[in-house]
Amino acid sequence: MQTPVPRRTFLRQATLASAACAGIQFLAPRVFGANNRLRLGVMGVNGRGSDLVGGFTRLADAEIAYVCDVDERAIAKGVKAAGGADRPAPKTTRDFRHILEDRDVDALVVAAPDHWHGPATILACAAGKHVYVEKPACHNPHEGELMIAAARKFNRVVQVGTQRRSAPQIVEAIEKVRGGTIGRVLFARAWYTATRGSIGHGKPAPVPAWLDWELWQGPAPERPFRDNVVHYNWHWFWHWGTGELGNNGIHALDLCRWGLGVQFPRRITSGGGRYYFDDDQETPDTNVVTFDFGDKAISWEGRSCQRHGFEDSSFGAAFYGDQGTLVTDGSKYTLFDAQDKPAGTITGSGSDAPHLQNFLDCVRSGARPNADIEHGHKSTLLCHLGNIAWRVGRTVNCDPQTGHIVGDKGAAKLWQREYRKGWKPSV
C-alpha cells in the first residue's frame, strides 16, 4: 500500500507547489473503502478517455468515480462507457479540480490534449492523487522533468499510457532483443503511416455552447476560438500538440529505446515537411528522424498521408542484430534468423487491460509501474527532440547524461513553453 503523505506535510508541500495557484482546496488522500475498489476520475473523455473509462470499469478492482470533460457532449460518452451492472454511476464535472478536491478519489486519469498532461499530472500529484497519464507524457521536455519530480516528491504512482510496456508478448520480445537472441543490436527502426486528410483553413468562430473553451485551453496561452482545432486536430498545432511524433511515434520509439537499453541521445536530425496539403497544420506530415546514442541509433519514419508501411504494417518497431532481426507491429512479433529466414511469430492481444491493471496494482503496492513517468519522459523526449530539430531546421546535440540540448540557444528555447497566468507548473 502506498504510504499516504501525512496531512500536515502534504498540505505544506502542496502549498509549495504551483497547485495552489489553480485554486484547489487540498485534502489528505483517503483510506481505501469497503469494497476496496480504487476510485478514479477521468479527465477528457471524447475519444481515448472513454476507452479508458471502459477499460478500467471492466477491471474488478476499479470504479469510475468521475467523468470530466469541458465538452458536455463528451461527458455523455464517458458516462455511457462507465455503465456496468455492479458499478455506481460516476459523478460528472467539467472542472477536474473537483476531482482533485475529493478525498474519496485515489487517482486521476488524464486523457485531455497534450498541453494538459504535465500541468494536470503535477497538480494531481500535489493533491495526493496517483496518475495514469496518456502519451505523450508531456507537451515539452521541461514538463517531463517536473512530472518526475512531482511523482517522487509526493510519492505518487505515475503511469504513462504506453500500454505495450505491459503486453506479455511485447515484454517477451524486448527480453529477446536484450537477451541476445538476435545478437548485438545496434540499430532499431520505428515507423507509423496513415492516410490523414487536410484540416483545411480554420476561421474565427463563436465558442460552441457545449464547450468551455477557457478550460480547454487551461495552461496554454489564450487564443481566440477557431473552428478546426477541437476535437483532435489540435494534435497538429505546436501550441497544444506534438505532431505525429508525439501522437504515434512515441509508442514505437518507446519500444526501440526499451529494446536497445538506451537513455538519452547525443545527436538528433529531423527532416521532412507538411507536403500533402496547403492548410493550417503546423506539424510535418512526412518526417524522418535519426537519434544517435553514440554506439547505437534509432530512426523514425512518419508518413501521415501515405499508408504503405514496413514489414506489412503501418506501425512497428524493428531491431537489427548481427545474428538476426526482430520485428513487432505492437501486438505480435516475428523473429528472423542469422540467414534472414523467418524463425517464428508470437501473437498476443492488443488489449490495454494489463497496463491498466499494472497501474492499479502499483497504486496498492507502491511499486514503480511498467511505464513509470521516468520511462515516459525519456521516450517522449525523443519525440520532443525530433520536433525541435525539425522546427529549428538543424541538427540538435544533447548531453547524453541529461538529454539537455547543448550549444544551441535557439533550440534550447523550445525546451519549455510560456503558460497562461496562474497555470505555470512548478514542483
Ligand SMILES: NC(=O)c1ccc[n+]([C@@H]2O[C@H](COP(=O)([O-])OP(=O)(O)OC[C@H]3O[C@@H](n4cnc5c(N)ncnc54)[C@H](O)[C@@H]3O)[C@@H](O)[C@H]2O)c1
Ligand atoms: N495510448 C493510446 O493508445 C492513445 C490512443 C489515443 C489517444 N491517446 C492520447 O489521449 C489523449 C486524448 O486523445 P483523443 O484522441 O481522445 O483527443 P480528443 O481531442 O478527441 O479528446 C480530448 C478530450 O479532452 C477534453 N478536454 C480538453 N480540456 C479538458 C479539461 N480541462 N478537462 C477535461 N477535459 C478536457 C476535450 O474536450 C476532449 O473531449 C491525447 O493526448 C492522445 O495522444 C492515447
